[in-house]
Amino acid sequence: MKVWKVALAALATMGLQPLAAQMERVPDRASDEGEGPFGKLLIRGATVIEGSGAPPAGPVDIMVEGNRIAALYPGGAPDSEAQGAQRVVDAAGMYVLPGFVDVHGHNGDEGKAAQPSYGYKLWLAHGVTTVRGVSFYFGPGTPDLSDASRSAANTITAPRLIPYIVFGDKWSGGNPDTPAKAREWVRWAKTQGYWGVKFFNSSSPEVLGAALDEAKKQQMGTVAHLAQTGVAEVNARTAVELGLGGVTHFYGHFESLLKDGLPYYPENYNYFDEQSRFAWVAQLAPQAVEPGSEKWDEYIDFLVDSGVTLSPTFNIYSASRDVMAAKTRDWHAKYTIPSLMDFYAPSATNHGSYYKDWTTEDEVAWRKFYQKWFKLTKEFHERGGRVTAGSDPGYIYQTWGFAYIGELEMLREAGLSPLAVIRAATIDGAREIYEPRGEAPPMGRIAVGQLADLVIVPENPLANFKVLYGTGHTRLNREDETIEQVGGVRWTIKDGIIYDAQQLLADVARMADEQRAAAQQ
Template sequence: MKAWKLALAALVAIGAPPVAAQMEPVPARAGNEGEGPFGKLLIRGATVIEGSGAPPAGPVDILVEGNRIAALYPGGAPTAEAQAAQRVVDAQGMYVLPGFVDTHGHNGDPDKAAQPSYGYKLWLAHGVTTVRGVSFYFGPGTPDLSDASRSAANTIVAPRLIPYAVFGDKWDGGSPDTPALAREWVRWAKTQGYWGIKFFNSATPEVLGAALDEAKQQQMGTVAHLAQTGVAEVNARKAAELGLGGVTHFYGHFESLLKDGLPYYPEDYNYFDEQSRFAWVARLAPQAVEPGSEKWNDYVDFLVDSGVTLSPTFNIYSASRDVMAARNRDWHAEYTIPSLMDFYAPSATNHGSYYKDWSTEDEVAWRNFYAKWFALTKDFHERGGRITAGSDPGYIYQTWGFAYIGELEMLREAGLSPLAVIRAATVDGAREIYEPRGQEPPMGRIAVGQLADLVIVPENPLANLKVLYGTGHTRLNYETGAVEQVGGVRWTVKDGIVYDAHQLLADVARMAEEQRAIRAN
């Protein structure tokens, strides 16, 4: 099959909407949505978790001028600076982290959430101030670039949006199925304003190699979902050899570690039947060599030496090991809009809605699969490889924002320390985005000169990442006997603008309630 046709098949397989114009336009930011930026904003009395892996320190006053961190004052700012501030955020007893970076974002399916601000506000409410869209929308004429531009100007309520385009998508120049056309498409995408390229491994090694080489010359980032339709020719090892910058999900890894050549699939396997496809994903792990074996160690060392970044997106497949739990998450009742819950339900057509007859055996196979996937990720991390945090939201019971915090929890489960998880979510995510451009990222750490992208949370996330969920963490008060919800992000600062996370969540809850009311009439 032609590479272009395989690419189209891959887009269909991930549930890309056929007509992006069906999405509603993002409304302009209203006057009561966020405060600032200010000439001087003072965040007072916080314990700072600065992002690089350094331990917490506090109390610290953080002075922001416009959209940049101007000064850090251990113990407290001078009186004159405090008095000159137009806005003071009292963060005494709270924790401040760099704004989170989600390296795997999507938006743009009207069957799920027709208003993009639904996802944008959920991201911000969970402290996510930068999202790499891979892609935000699929198809030509889509608003990836305009949304990114409006967010950069802060005329909409949204994280900083970094637009990537899927290889071959969005233009009308025909199939980029030769090395020459691949290079032409990459140059075209660069001139349009895309920062990078998402591959689905549909191209031949020659075409993929040309596209990756051209992307490097154009200082564009590259990341791949190495789909099973092309992994026989290009697994993760081969893609890294060709110059790929990042591997997302698990695809391509176990195919690089098989005991016996090609993977085994049963005679009735069908890639386009997602129940079959995802049930057999888990059965791939036993076909791979064991952790600690010579082939395993050689592969991990190769990945580290190649400089490739791994963005596992553990969370997006987590329902596979307990679909009942995923279907009944705390946030669905209030914050997951009915159309999204409809999309999540078992379906023959909706991508990720593949639990049509999901059994105990399937869940056990996936739990065992995760054990091996976690081991690979931990080994890569411990040998110096870069891990970043991506959530791939809007599929498989993974609602925007909540899914991102779920990913942080699963990185911890894989064996990263709490400080390493925060580093993956902040500075390392920023570096994955800016490194191909030859730039140090302007955000990702709490340091003088960095963009004022910050997360302010009442509880210590290093002790319990659950306090970052919008629904908070359930705790028994031993003194009163009351069951309390604690935590939840209190304020998210993006570009020096202070957003009330509680208000953002209230806006989302209202969207869900309005849709429920419409359906009831």
């Protein structure tokens, strides 16, 4: 079977079939969805967590003009300025952060979530104002670019959408199986309007190297899912040496750190059997060298020196260490639509729905795997490497928006400080997207001149990331001894447009209710 056919087969097993032709069109933004932008919008009395790693400061008034931050007033805006605002948001006692950047997004497909606004609204409801789609949809004739254009014009209710394309996808020129054809495909993707390329390592090193080199020349970003099917030739070290800009997931790292030359798989291993594939992933960790060893330290230094970015997406595999917890998350009952819950259920075919015989031994192996993966990421971060936040939603009990907050919690578990997690989720995510273009990111910090992409939260997320979940956080009120639900994003501002996060969640709950009702008819 040719490499191209192998790649398509791999996509199919991952639930990435080109089904977007059957997806519903994202409706135009309704008149009651979002307010603004305004000539002048004043956000009053907030504590600002500005995104670079600087500590919180407040109260601060933030003046937004159109879609840009025009001024910051520590202690409060002068009356002469405040009186000119067409809209005032009272954020006294609340926390304002830059809009979150999800560097690893996919949209649904007809079998999971046929209406893309389901995912878009969940992202916005959790403060995510920018998403890099890798890809949003797969296959020719799909609306990646039109959705991105409509979002940029704010004619749909959606985050800012940054379209990447899977290498070889969507064009009619055949398999880009030579260096010359790989370069031709990259140039074609650039002319279509894609910002970057997502690679699966099904190409030869020569073809991959040519594509990466051409992408750099075209000022396109690059990221790779270095799957087990190609990692014997191209692991993370090899891909970075060839010029890869970002490694996502864990793929390729442990294969770069093996005690022996190749990973061991049992004689009955089958990559296309999802349970076999994911159960044996955890067995890579004990085959790799130990933290602190010469090979381990040299590899991390190599990654840091190369300037590669790691977006680990810890959350997407978290069910592997406790599947019962994952399938009973607080939000599933109200916000996860039935078709998505059906997709998550154990299945012989659906990507990531592999818990058909998931045992205690499997979960223990994955917990140990995470310990080593966390250690690698933390040391990379501590030595100056850039880590960003991506959620890879729509698989393995990870629902849009909620999955992103789960990733922030797991970055914290890996050892990043709360401020470092926020930096990964904001300015560093923006830098990963814009640096290949030779541009300073227009968002990612709360600073004068930046785009007005902001998150306003009633509770302090640095003390507890759980207050960012749409379902909030359960807490005892010690004054009256009652149990209360606190937190949740209050407002998400994208491009100077104020979205009521609670209303967005209500819209999503309605979608879920309607699908349940239709199923009962």
